[in-house]
Amino acid sequence: MQRRFLFSALFSASVVCLGLPHAMAQGATPLRVLTHGSFDLSKDLLAAFEKDAGVKLEIIKAGDAGEMVNKLILTRANPIADVVFGIDNTLAPRAGAADILEPYTGPAAERKAVAELPKGLVPVDYGYVNLNIDKAWFAKKGLALPKSLADLSQPAYAKLLVVQNPATSSPGQAFMLATIAGLGEEGAFDWWKHMRGNGVKVVKGWSEAYYTEFSRNGGAYPIVVSYTSSPAAEVFYSKEKISESPTANLFLKGGVFRQIEGVALVKGGNPAAKEAAGRFIEFLRSAPAQEGLQTTMWVFPAEAGASRVEVIKQHAAEPSTFDELKAPLTEAQSKAWLQRWTKTVLK
Numbered sequence: 001m002q003r004r005f006l007f008s009a010l011f012s013a014s015v016v017c018l019g020l021p022h023a024m025a026q027g028a029t030p031l032r033v034l035t036h037g038s039f040d041l042s043k044d045l046l047a048a049f050e051k052d053a054g055v056k057l058e059i060i061k062a063g064d065a066g067e068m069v070n071k072l073i074l075t076r077a078n079p080i081a082d083v084v085f086g087i088d089n090t091l092a093p094r095a096g097a098a099d100i101l102e103p104y105t106g107p108a109a110e111r112k113a114v115a116e117l118p119k120g121l122v123p124v125d126y127g128y129v130n131l132n133i134d135k136a137w138f139a140k141k142g143l144a145l146p147k148s149l150a151d152l153s154q155p156a157y158a159k160l161l162v163v164q165n166p167a168t169s170s171p172g173q174a175f176m177l178a179t180i181a182g183l184g185e186e187g188a189f190d191w192w193k194h195m196r197g198n199g200v201k202v203v204k205g206w207s208e209a210y211y212t213e214f215s216r217n218g219g220a221y222p223i224v225v226s227y228t229s230s231p232a233a234e235v236f237y238s239k240e241k242i243s244e245s246p247t248a249n250l251f252l253k254g255g256v257f258r259q260i261e262g263v264a265l266v267k268g269g270n271p272a273a274k275e276a277a278g279r280f281i282e283f284l285r286s287a288p289a290q291e292g293l294q295t296t297m298w299v300f301p302a303e304a305g306a307s308r309v310e311v312i313k314q315h316a317a318e319p320s321t322f323d324e325l326k327a328p329l330t331e332a333q334s335k336a337w338l339q340r341w342t343k344t345v346l347k
Contacts (some may be wrong), residue, residue: 008160009178031276034072034081034266036065036170040296041289049283055276065091065170072100082269085124085278086286090173094117095332099329102265106278108285112300118328121262124284125299128228128319129174130258131161131250132213137222149179149191149254152198152223159199162213162221165346167338169205174257176341181240181323182254185337192344202345216247221266223250229298232315236295245315256322261299 028050039061050057062068065086076098087095095101101120103109113123138145146152152161164172179188201221203209208225208276213219216234231245263281265274283289289300294309300318301308 017119021029028054029066029273029276030058030270031055031083031273032058032060032081032270033280033281034060034068034084036068036086036093037061037063039085040298041292042296045288046290048288049280053276053279055273055279058089064168069095069098069100073098076100076223076268079266079268081266082273083263083280086261087121087261088170088175088262088301089117089258089263090177090329090334092121092262093328094148094334095264096120096121101245102266102267102269104265104278104281106281110300111285114300114304115258115260115302117260117262121264122285123260123262123302124257125290125293125297125302126260127299128322129171129178129225129259130228130319131252131255132214132226132230132247132262133250134222135246135248137215146223146252149183149252150160153191153194155198157198157223157346159201160221161195161223161225162201162203162209162219163191163225164206164209165202165204170259171206171225171227173334173338174259175255176337177282177325177329178323179254180337181257181325188254189340190346193343196345200345228298228318229297229312229316232311235315247315249319251319251321253321254323258324260302 003273008274031053039059039233046057046059049055052239062071062083065088068084068086069091072095076287084101096118103120104122109122115123115126117123133145146157149155163175166173176188179191181189183191184292187302201213203213204224210230211217213221214224214226215222228249231247231249234245234247235242261286265277265281271278283302287303290303290306291309293299294301294312298316300316
């Protein structure tokens with residue numbers, strides 16, 4: 001899930017038009033849905049929604065979630081979508097300040113969710129960015145697992161951690177924010193300074209970190225910034241039938257951040273599609289969608305009381321605690337921290 005801002009690709013977002021029977025498609029209302037590149041629900045689910053709502057979905061994938069928000073801001077005079085999915089709790093302040101969302105007041109917005117977002121965004125899912133470890137590597141080396149972020153800055157753990165650049169990656173930004181929330185700003189950047197000296201590896205995005213640099217996949221780093229659900233995905237996608245994940249989560253203070261994703265109406269969207277956009281919001285909070293997203297986007301359902309699929313229940317434990325910022329993240333604060341991180345770790 002490499003999510004980075006690509007300004008040159010601003011007007012080249014991929015558009016996926018789902019197939020409806022020709023006669024229905026001809027008379028169906030087009031509904032433009034802007035998402036980040038990691039949006040993934042089964043074609044059967046989306047096709048069933050199209051048939052039920054009498055619409056033709058145009059899924060516009062815009063790369064990273066930050067890039068997606070920037071596209072909405074830059075095109076607000078002539079919106080490119082009617083509904084947007086994927087604005088999370090780190091990006092909600094930017095979207096609110098830019099006034100690009102229109103309040104939705106349907107049933108899904110009124111029901112309490114497991115994880116809440118600022119008004120205007122209806123929560124759809126949530127998950128946790130944290131550290132994953134390669135269990136076989138640690139067993140082979142006979143090295144104890146770190147019990148704190150401070151441990152990771154010690155010589156015994158030199159050159160073991162790979163992270164994503166927070167300026168180019170959503171999980172990278174979330175992990176940086178976790179360190180600030182858990183250690184305090186000065187403590188966090190002092191830790192990052194020590195990690196630079198201890199050989200932390202920085203890459204652009206999640207895919208490169210997990211599939212290239214992580215020792216589980218042939219790389220040299222047995223600790224990677226990933227997701228709580230990653231061990232479950234390892235079991236789900238394994239070619240052999242395994243009952244235990246080869247990776248595990250490390251829930252360390254300053255190393256766990258909760259991301260909450262939501263859906264919203266786009267301000268100035270096509271009035272003729274507004275009813276369909278509302279139905280799409282309700283659909284994302286419906287039982288079939290809340291179940292389906294667990295093994296396609298590897299997140300937890302936001303709908304209170306939604307059932308968990310078995311692989312999630314068995315292999316994606318939620319942390320008992322996580323690190324939250326004391327105040328809502330503003331765009332100015334985000335930029336300041338990114339600049340400080342870059343200066344501390346890369347320059």
